[in-house]
């Protein structure tokens with residue numbers, strides 16, 4: 284079991300260190316190798332995704348990824364910005380299936396900005412297509428407009444597109460996932476306006492014929508954004524394209540009140556995967572020892588389950604995380620009165636202790 288550890292920027296190194304600590308406490312044999320990525324890699328070698336890092340990622344069974352990005356790189360040319368590392372890894376490894384669970388932990392219900400009764404027991408799964416859509420469609424760029432409202436002026440453009448096999452494979456991932464849950468898929472589109480998403484809807488409907496045991500409904504993305512804050516528990520699995528999934532998954536994460544708790548997995552067709560917390564690099568708190576490592580620790584659990592064939596070890600980690608929450612331990616992002624505030628390292632130590 285070879286794991287590439289890519290800590291990245293901001294709080295990335297602190298939180299991945301805790302997840303590595305937890306992995307090492309499981310009593311399993313892993314081969315782990317660490318490499319720079321994002322702004323850290325740019326500083327070290329002039330590129331956010333150096334060839335050596337990419338090769339390591341390709342050769343591993345799984346990648347544990349911290350976070351990338353810092354405002355100080357915002358003025359760099361786009362190909363050199365830290366975000367290109369994650370986009371480059373997704374593309375190079377074909378990580379088309381992105382799992383973003385939004386689970387509201389019992390002890391953290393009051394941390395949500397929604398009323399407790401709306402989110403208590405929330406457990407939804409957003410499956411975001413991750414290698415297509417307007418994120419990667421060509422052509423894109425800047426040019427002089429030849430038509431539109433202002434011909435002769437400068438304009439910028441991107442291309443939204445999905446091929447049939449791209450939609451089919453992500454739809455299958457969603458139906459299979461729903462089979463192991465509450466057997467309901469909501470496909471989110473914008474079929475009322477966009478050709479790409481009328482096609483998306485048609486193809487998902489066709490694939491659904493192979494999954495008669497799973498219920499399918501379709502929802503426009505604007506309505507989905509609204510339903511997520513109105514009645515989030517009505518969803519089970521949401522499947523959608525790359526851009527809508529980017530937006531809706533941030534919205535869903537906030538329902539749980541604790542983006543510091545949410546793991547994610549990005550898989551290819553060989554079950555090779557990249558595992559990362561759903562939150563970003565939080566440069567404002569980097570190095571202070573206050574970041575919440577639980578999303579990264581839970582990402583390591585997803586890694587054990589999806590890419591390394593170790594479901595029992597994954598269960599052990601998830602049980603340990605619930606135990607430390609039950610003990611009342613909280614990093615500042617999830618702290619509330621009556622609980623015990625701890626730092627990044629103490630939280631990691633507590634999970635290790637709860638494993639035993």
Ligand code: IPM
Nearest residue numbers: 352366367369370528529532
């Ligand atoms: C995410 C992030 C990325 C995305 C950025 C950092 C490129 O927002 O993983 O959701 O847009 O996909």
Ligand code: MG
Nearest residue numbers: 529530532533
């Ligand atoms: Mg995002």
